[in-house]
Amino acid sequence: MAQAIQLTAPNGLSYSQPTGLFINNTFVPSTSGKTLKSINPYDESPITEVASATADDVDLAVTAAREAFTSVEWRGLTPSERGLLLLRLADLCEKHEEILATIDAWDNGKPYEQALGEDISEVISVFRYYGGWADKIHGSTIDTGEAKLAYTRREPVGVCGQMIPWNYPVMMAAWKLGPALACGNTVVLKAAEQTPLGVLYLANLIKEAGFPKGVVNIVNGLGSEAGAAIAGHPGIDKIAFTGSTNTGREVMRAAAANLKAITLETGGKSPLLVFEDANLDQAVKWSHVGIMSNMGQICTATSRIYVQDTIYDTFIKQFKQYTIDNSKVGNPFDSSTNHGPQVSKAQRDRILSYIQTTKDEGAELVLGGGGEDTAAEKKGYFVKPTIFSNISQTLTAVREEVFGPFVVIQSFSTEKDAIAKANDTQYGLGAAVFTENITRGHRVAAAIQAGMVWINSSQDSHFAIPFGGVKQSGIGRELGEYALSAYTQVKAVHVNLGTWL
Numbered sequence: 001m002a003q004a005i006q007l008t009a010p011n012g013l014s015y016s017q018p019t020g021l022f023i024n025n026t027f028v029p030s031t032s033g034k035t036l037k038s039i040n041p042y043d044e045s046p047i048t049e050v051a052s053a054t055a056d057d058v059d060l061a062v063t064a065a066r067e068a069f070t071s072v073e074w075r076g077l078t079p080s081e082r083g084l085l086l087l088r089l090a091d092l093c094e095k096h097e098e099i100l101a102t103i104d105a106w107d108n109g110k111p112y113e114q115a116l117g118e119d120i121s122e123v124i125s126v127f128r129y130y131g132g133w134a135d136k137i138h139g140s141t142i143d144t145g146e147a148k149l150a151y152t153r154r155e156p157v158g159v160c161g162q163m164i165p166w167n168y169p170v171m172m173a174a175w176k177l178g179p180a181l182a183c184g185n186t187v188v189l190k191a192a193e194q195t196p197l198g199v200l201y202l203a204n205l206i207k208e209a210g211f212p213k214g215v216v217n218i219v220n221g222l223g224s225e226a227g228a229a230i231a232g233h234p235g236i237d238k239i240a241f242t243g244s245t246n247t248g249r250e251v252m253r254a255a256a257a258n259l260k261a262i263t264l265e266t267g268g269k270s271p272l273l274v275f276e277d278a279n280l281d282q283a284v285k286w287s288h289v290g291i292m293s294n295m296g297q298i299c300t301a302t303s304r305i306y307v308q309d310t311i312y313d314t315f316i317k318q319f320k321q322y323t324i325d326n327s328k329v330g331n332p333f334d335s336s337t338n339h340g341p342q343v344s345k346a347q348r349d350r351i352l353s354y355i356q357t358t359k360d361e362g363a364e365l366v367l368g369g370g371g372e373d374t375a376a377e378k379k380g381y382f383v384k385p386t387i388f389s390n391i392s393q394t395l396t397a398v399r400e401e402v403f404g405p406f407v408v409i410q411s412f413s414t415e416k417d418a419i420a421k422a423n424d425t426q427y428g429l430g431a432a433v434f435t436e437n438i439t440r441g442h443r444v445a446a447a448i449q450a451g452m453v454w455i456n457s458s459q460d461s462h463f464a465i466p467f468g469g470v471k472q473s474g475i476g477r478e479l480g481e482y483a484l485s486a487y488t489q490v491k492a493v494h495v496n497l498g499t500w501l
Contacts, residue, residue, distance in 0.1 A: 003027035005048060009102045010040075011112065011333045015201075017103075019050045021057055021220065022203040024064045025213035031056045036193050036220060041109035041341040041381045042332055050196045053221035058188065058229035061217035065159045065186040066235055068214030074186065083134030086181060089209040090127035093120065093174075096205060100170055103198045105332045108169060109341040109381070110294060112333050123174040126463045126479075130178035137183060137484055139491075149495040154488040156184035157261055158237030161230040163223075163251070164199070165242045166192035166343050167297040173199050175467075176240050177216065179483040188217045188236065190227055192243075194344050196220040223247065234258045240486070241265070242299070244401070245427075245472050263476035263486045265299065265468055267401040268429030271422035272302035272458060273444065275415075276310045278434035282456060284318045287407075288326060290432060290458030292385050295342055296351075296405035299473075300430035302458045304398060306418050309411040316389050316409060320367050327385045341381040342404060348381040351404035355386055358397045363388040363408065393424055401427070415440065419447045429469035432458040451477070 003020035004027065020027030034052040039045070053061075068074050077085075093100060100123070101116035110119075139152035160180050164172035169191055180187050191199040203218050219226055227247075231239055231254035238261040241251045245267035255262050272290055274283045290302030307315045332340040342348040348371060355369055368386030385405045391398060397408050412418040422431060431450040435441050445453040451469040454460050461467060461479075468477040476486050 003029065007048060009106050010042075010331075011102060013098065013102050015099045015102075017048060017197060018200040018204060019048060021051045021053055021061070022200065022216070022218040023057075023061045024217070025207045025211075027200075027203075030054060031060075036196055036222075038107055038195075038197055039344070040106060041343055044345075044379045044381070047106060047197070050200065050220050052193075053190070053219035053226040053229075055225065055229040057219055057221070058226055058233060061188045061219050062159060062233050062235040064214035064217055065188050068212060069156075069159055069186045071212065071214070073212035074215055075184070079135035079137065079184075082182060082184060083131045085209055085211055086127050086131030086134065086178065089205060089211075090124050090131060092205040092209055093124045093127060093202075096201070097121075097124070100198060100201060103201055104169055104195070105340075107195045107197045108166060108343055109332055111337050111340050113335060114294070114338070119168055119171045122171050122463065126171075126174040126178045129463045130182040133179075133481070133484060134182040137488065147496070147498040149497055151493050151495075153491045153493065154183075155491055157487055157489055158185060159235060160185045160187050160238045160240060160487065161233065161236040162187055162189040163227055163230065163239075163241045163243065164189065164191055166194040167294060167299075169195040170198040170202055172242055173202060175478050179478075180240075180487045181211075181215070183484060183487040185238075185487055186215050188219060188230060190230055191218070191220050193220070193222050227251075228254060231255050232257050236260060238262070238487070248474070261486070261489075263478070264474040265478060266472065266474045267427055268299045268301065268469065268473050269304060269399070269401050269425050269427040270300050270302045270430040270432070270450070271304045271306060271425075271448070272432040273412075273418045273422060273434065274305065274307040274311070274315060275418075275433075275435040275437070275440065276308040277436045279436060279456070280311065280315065280318065283434040284315065284322050286432065286434070286456070286458040287319055288322050291407040292323065292327060292339065292405050293459060295339060295383070297343060297347075297403055298459065300452070300459060301403075302430065302432050303402060303407055304422075305407055305409040306412045306421050307409060308418070309413050312411040316366060316387075319409075320387060323367060323385050323387065329382060329384070339385065339405070342383055343381070345381055347403070348383055351383050351402055351406060354397055354400075354402045354404070354406060358388050358395060358408070361395050363395060363397070364390040366409075368405075393421060399425070415444065419444060423449045426472045427469070428471035429473035430454070430459075
């Protein structure tokens, strides 16, 4: 199989798509000859095949990363020089932003305008942000008296295994690569098997930016094969994983073999609370954004909405109409589309099964409730925006993460009732609170068990602000200064300045 092929995307853009594994700054075939098929979720047509890594390929990538970690070409760089490499990478991503956005829209199914204006824009910002941090990572001196000088060094962890999800392919790669490289680590990264193309194009830009060979290695493959090999590899010092809670548990078990450092960002079932004093128009708008953006395929999606009983019926009526008016389902490359297909047939079918279960359990269907053939020849992995009301806390769709354009709405009577329902979950990633009473907003934000709380918005994120969850939504934080601590280890140095014991 050729290690790069010329492709023409549905929007007419032609580019060279790498198809090999990226090891030591070179695209190479899998040692087994195995491949992954990339499918366009809009019309179910094949895009291309890429190499699929086995454990042997992961071993080659880890060896390359280990050699690079101790090489003069990488360890010999000053922190400022590492930062300049990240800044060059950001500039190259900006130069190639239309190609990167096109690949994500084609491979993932998300609207092109969103991929360009949100996802790739964030990729550029994240690399620039961590480029600026590279020469600002330092230890401190600790005064213990005149007889001793004590100081700390913040050193890179080593070889980092990183596994990213399919919902934001290139953006999630940037979230993980940025802090790891700024701190001086080397990386073996695996994309989700559903969306392997964008990170391979990014690999070309990493090489062009001037990163030495072996610093970043990309090994697409199945989670059960390449992912498992990364999680359990004794030559990897740290794991960073974003994905489902069930897979996160498996990654954590495998990582225990050599006590790897670990960062997990896993599932969510985020609540959104609307109090009777909220600005209802804003609450409706953000509730829609919170669950329907990216076709509901967001770990922090506010998929449980709780509305105070005094405004419950009014909210549902307005929310339904807003969703109807602001959901243009269709071709991701149509500029008017804001709701594309789900990423795969398996994901679409999973969502549809949850919809059927919710119907069977007696919830009231307000809107949607099924698939939709939108693409040419009635193909495509589409799910209509779906709303259920009159639910109970015991419903399957209240307890389990659906990961689709699917929301359940329930009423509450008091603030205490709202907080209890919001916290009645194994997850704790995000939460939203809508109220014009600022005291209540802060009080409820403090009481909700979540890593992130939005007051009068939903899904708000920024590269300088920590991102992560509590309970079974993960361990550790990404983004901001906080991410740097996940990619460094602290060494204490004691210097005896006296002549006595």
